């Protein structure tokens with residue numbers, strides 16, 4: 150048995166972990182799907198629970214030795230039930246995408262009609278996008294957002310009445326406004342569809358009351374546990390009371406779809422860490438945290454607009470902001486993402502609704518405040534960061550994306566070399582580092 154520390158057995162990886170820790174500690178993490186877990190969650194993740202096989206469910210396992218795995222899984226389930234006010238919970242999905250695949254497996258047959266928000270309008274791949282299994286195996290109908298950036302409920306109703314989907318998704322990855330759960334529920338009920346809320350991004354806001362809950366409107370809820378919920382990488386599927394009324398077997402169907410339908414052994418270290426994160430989420434401090442996320446996003450959005458940037462839907466109700474860079478040029482997202490990275494600000498380029506460019510060269514930048522808020526940053530810091538972002542965007546304004554592919558590569562290569570040496574960006578990198586030092590993370 151090798152009891153040596155990583156430092157002694159593998160200095161290459163040890164050093165890489167150290168580098169990643171420093172990157173997180175001294176940079177501004179603004180990808181809205183990311184967050185920083187507590188030391189307690191990290192401890193559960195890096196625990197002996199990773200050694201176990203436990204196919205099945207508490208009390209009904211295919212392997213022996215699951216006494217304590219059962220305890221951890223039951224605690225996790227009870228905590229989720231209480232937090233989200235739902236009837237049935239499965240905490241075993243490996244991540245958000247598998248959780249959604251398992252919902253399809255529970256409810257649909259290949260070729261069935263399903264409906265979700267288009268990827269280009271902020272939806273998730275697994276909600277029926279053409280290159281995902283969900284678009285390949287099902288007859289996928291996609292609804293969109295209106296010119297004002299809000300979900301087009303009228304279009305969703307029209308499509309649902311016309312195509313009679315068996316399953317409708319509500320939820321997205323790049324949508325800054327409150328989700329109209331009630332309105333979509335009326336549509337789903339009208340056509341007899343299952344309504345599934347994918348709250349991967351906003352789960353933490355929902356448990357804190359910083360976003361309306363989906364529980365009373367939808368039949369099933371899926372969520373990741375590692376975004377605003379601030380737990381380990383993982384996911385859960387919940388069945389609501391409304392779902393149980395529509396189909397009393399729904400809980401069993403979900404459990405069967407997760408195992409043996411789609412997965413093998415659950416990741417028990419993740420389950421234990423989910424339990425820990427749910428205990429943390431059930432505190433006044435977490436409520437305050439989640440409300441601060443939204444306050445921070447609103448403050449940042451206002452500052453960006455005050456500095457001349459255009460936002461999809463003109464602002465935010467949540468943790469997320471989508472900047473429309475077509476005011477500079479179509480396909481400008483890549484320039485801004487890379488320049489922000491030089492300044493120590495991590496974001497991601499993203500399509501905007503009716504993007505005139507392509508998903509690989511999208512015209513937007515997606516920003517979020519969950520990770521910064523975990524560091525205790527508040528409105529004052531958001532205003533400063535908003536000014537920095539606007540200054541970085543300015544540095545990119547003179548770069549124009551050529552139409553021709555080879556020319557694009559060449560220009561981007563030059564651009565990347567030049568911004569690395571850009572004095573404004575280098576100066577901002579130092580200011581970012583100083584701000585991070587004032588809001589320590591793990592150090």
Ligand SMILES: *Cc1c(COP(=O)(O)O)cnc(C)c1O
Nearest residue numbers: 244245246273321322347349350
């Ligand atoms: C992040 C996300 C997922 C997928 O989660 P993974 O863990 O990356 O597979 C699913 N749905 C939505 C809406 C998401 O934002």
